[in-house]
Amino acid sequence: MPHISQRGIQMPPSPIRKLAPLSDAAKAKGVKVYHLNIGQPDLPSPTSALDAIRNIDRTTLEYSPSDGYRFYRENLVDYYKKFNISLTPEEIIVTAGGSEAVLYAFMACLNPDDEIIVPEPAYANYMAFAISAGAIIRTIPSTMETGFALPPVEEFEKLINERTKGILICNPNNPTGYVYTPHEMEQIRQLVKKYDLYLFSDEVYREFIYNDTPYISACHLKDVEENVVLIDSVSKRYSECGIRIGALITKNRKVHDTVMKFCQARLSPPLIGQIAANASLQENGAYMQHNFDEYKSRRDFLIERLNNIPGVYSPMPQGAFYTLAKLPLDDADAFCAWCLSDFRYQGQTIFMAPASGFYVTPGLGRNEVRIAYVLNKDDLNNALIVLEKALEAYPHTHKHECGALYSEADLQRR
Structure with missing residues (x-):
């Protein structure tokens, strides 16, 4: 057998x-x-999304472009402006959920046996995506005693070697609910800059920050714009887990073009999901x-x-x-x-x-x-x-x- x-x-x-x-x-x-x-x-889920699905007037449910419909990516540009994230449609790739975005980011940026550093506890599927890409996750424990704050920078540096290619964060964090402070995000920025690492940043919960800690996106960090790959999804903010629409965002053109090869191989992100997600952007505050x-x-x-x-x-x-x-x-x-x-x-x-x-x-x-x-x-x-x-x-x-x-x-x- x-x-x-x-x-x-x-x-x-x-x-x-x-x-x-x-x-x-x-x-x-x-x-x-x-x-x-x-x-x-x-x-x-938003009424606008449900209505958009009910009122689909297409006679054929066709393939969408491999990076997603342009009208949706253009509307996403306006969405991100609300969070002081300046993008163009060409810097956004629509994916089949945030999961595909993480997987394609790893496959485009990491070689087999390359290492990424992740504060733990962390979203369990990151390990699965790393295994799929042949990469290795090295973890640094955060503790309940500190409220799961970012581990000291020195702990990151102990793990950095010639195979280290990136740092992965989730902010706000799944599973802990922790939100990284501006000081912590600056520490991450300095590490990324010093060692020329990728920063993979999963930010699907940005709408749900309950204390006074400001939302600092990886896209807000200066002088590392080419290092950042932002992961996003509509699943949580619009209660739309089942439509499987996410996004991979990067200003690094080589990363973008490499991710697009994987996107072309899987043909297209979900058509009906994009229709629903685009309609959801119409929702007011x-x-x-x-x-x-x-x-x-x-x-x-x-x-x-x-x-x-x-x-x-x-x-x-x-x-x-x-x-x-x-x-x-x-x-x-x-x-x-x-x-x-x-x-x-x-x-x-x-x-x-x-x-x-x-x-x-x-x-x-x-x-x-x-x-x-x-x-x-x-x-x-x-x-x-x-x-x-x-x-x-x-x-x-x-x-x-x-x-x-x-x-x-x-x-x-x-």
Whole structure:
């Protein structure tokens, strides 16, 4: 029998979706499953997008240009102006979601065995994209104790060698909700400039920054414009995950032209998705303000409730709609699976993403979960009741940690 590829063997299972069979089995038995595992917004997509799909008057659903329709890229130029990002349509490539943008950026910029440095925890699929491109991710741990702030520059420099080709950041961050400060972005800029590295910057959550930290895009950084590859997507800001429309943005013409070869090989980004995404740009500020207010309210509710569960701690996320929570147990992977396979509270259970899948360093995140606050507050409240009951019932919970025994640092953050 032929062998599976080494690349396929190395490809990690998704911590977001790997427990889906257990969830499906629970649902088949009539159990109500609260999905905290995946960033699938429950807020409505823009009416303008839905109307645009309903009113398609084409007689043929044709290929679009490999870099996307020009009318959409022209309208994106106006969208980015609102964030003080100056672009031309020729600097924007429309992709099949932000995922394809990351993959094509890696394939265009990195050779096999080239290395990129990523602060961890990080979006789990970055590792999958790196494996697909034959590249290697080197990680620097950020910690819950610091709120997942950028690790010291010296830690980056310890990893830089002749194979290092880039730094990858997600800002605001998935899975932590951290937002990089202007000082941190300047530190990244200096590293990129000093070592002539690519800066891959995933900025799909820019609309959702809840504190006073200003949004500093990689495209705002001076003297490294040719080094920056910005990753974007409409999935989160418009609740349009399923239309699979993203963007790869760069002022580096060689990178652009190389990415276009991969885009031509896959022919075109989704036609109907571009129609919906373009229509979404017509939405006035009221749509985005409503979504912003709703996610911020959910965040505040979730963090307060989490930190009132004995033994549980989560720092306050500053952006996006995720948080990492520390649980009073040793193996969150086993706990998350147990919740789906064995635990029920009033016919309900919860589906969380084990945080170990968002780390590369072995052993990190073993007692953490990522929670997406993409459910309404009634459902969030019910899910948190289920979580507390599950921790009480789980045979491997550290009961001594459930008596509100926190470190002084934890108490100050609470």
